[in-house]
Amino acid sequence: MLKKAYLEISNLCNLHCSFCPGTRRESRMLSEEEFRLLAGKLRGQTEYLYFHLMGEPLLHPRLRELLEIAEDLGFRVMITTNGTLLRERGELLLASDAVHKVNLSLQSFEANEAGDLRDYVLCCADFAMIAAERGILCEFRLWNQGGLETRNREILSLLEERFPKPWSESRNGKKLAERVWLEPGERFDWPDLELDELRETGFCYGLRDQIGVLCDGTVVPCCLDHEGDIPLGNLFKQELDEILNSPRARAMYEGFSRRIVVEPLCRRCGYAKRFQK
Secondary structure, eight states: OEEEEEEOSBOOOSOOOTTOOOOOSOOOBOOHHHHHHHHHHHBTTEEEEESOSSSOGGGOTTHHHHHHHHHHTTOEEEEEEOSTTHHHHHHHHHTOSSEEEEEEEGGGGGGGTTSOHHHHHHHHHHHHHHHHHTTOEEEEEEEEETTSOTTHHHHHHHHHHHSOSOOEEOSSSEEEETTEEEEEEEOOOOOOTTSOOOOSBOOOOBTTTEEEEOTTSEEESSTTOTTOSSOOEETTTSOHHHHHTSHHHHHHHHHHHTTBOOSTTGGGOSGGGGGGO
């Protein structure tokens, strides 16, 4: 059983962050019927369903209905958002019994410089306070160390207004309050076939504890294959077991078991450096 599946409900986003590669794929949003079909095929394969791979999930006009479908199917939903639409869509998340955790990518502010940093951070913080009270986990992410952290001190100061110190240590960062965490992280290079190879040996959790499903149904090994460069099959047309037992998928899985990186895209993945520490 997989730990998580990334089901991309849309590849559209309202920001253009420099740390995000975006996608050249055709713009698309899943319909309710398509979502029900794909999520239904993931049922029993994973407990946690992430509503993104690329794209900003709060942009989806039928998000409420998709959350209801996910709840009916028994999933615990994970949302990763840039937080800029929380005033318009936050209550929708707070009202859903399916939402288990919301990740707030605060490093996204760099793509929203026309706005006000204080207003943005406090809006995200106020949402997290209410979400935590309702039993929803929240994580503030600052994955920008190594070049984009110039305003992190201001961001941390604003968070402290809502979550006074002391903050306790957690596994990946700081615990600010009950059900609220801060996770710092280094900026990383997304895998790209046009980059130089970084490694031939190593390990990855792709296909081992996660898969991704793009909004056209293409199954990919992990949440970083943003262009579908490793298409393993299509969940609209096939069952997941068939896809995961395909020769290409088995070769990847068995390669990582032997610490051999089979796929050219995986050899160019900057995120994988985290597994070498």
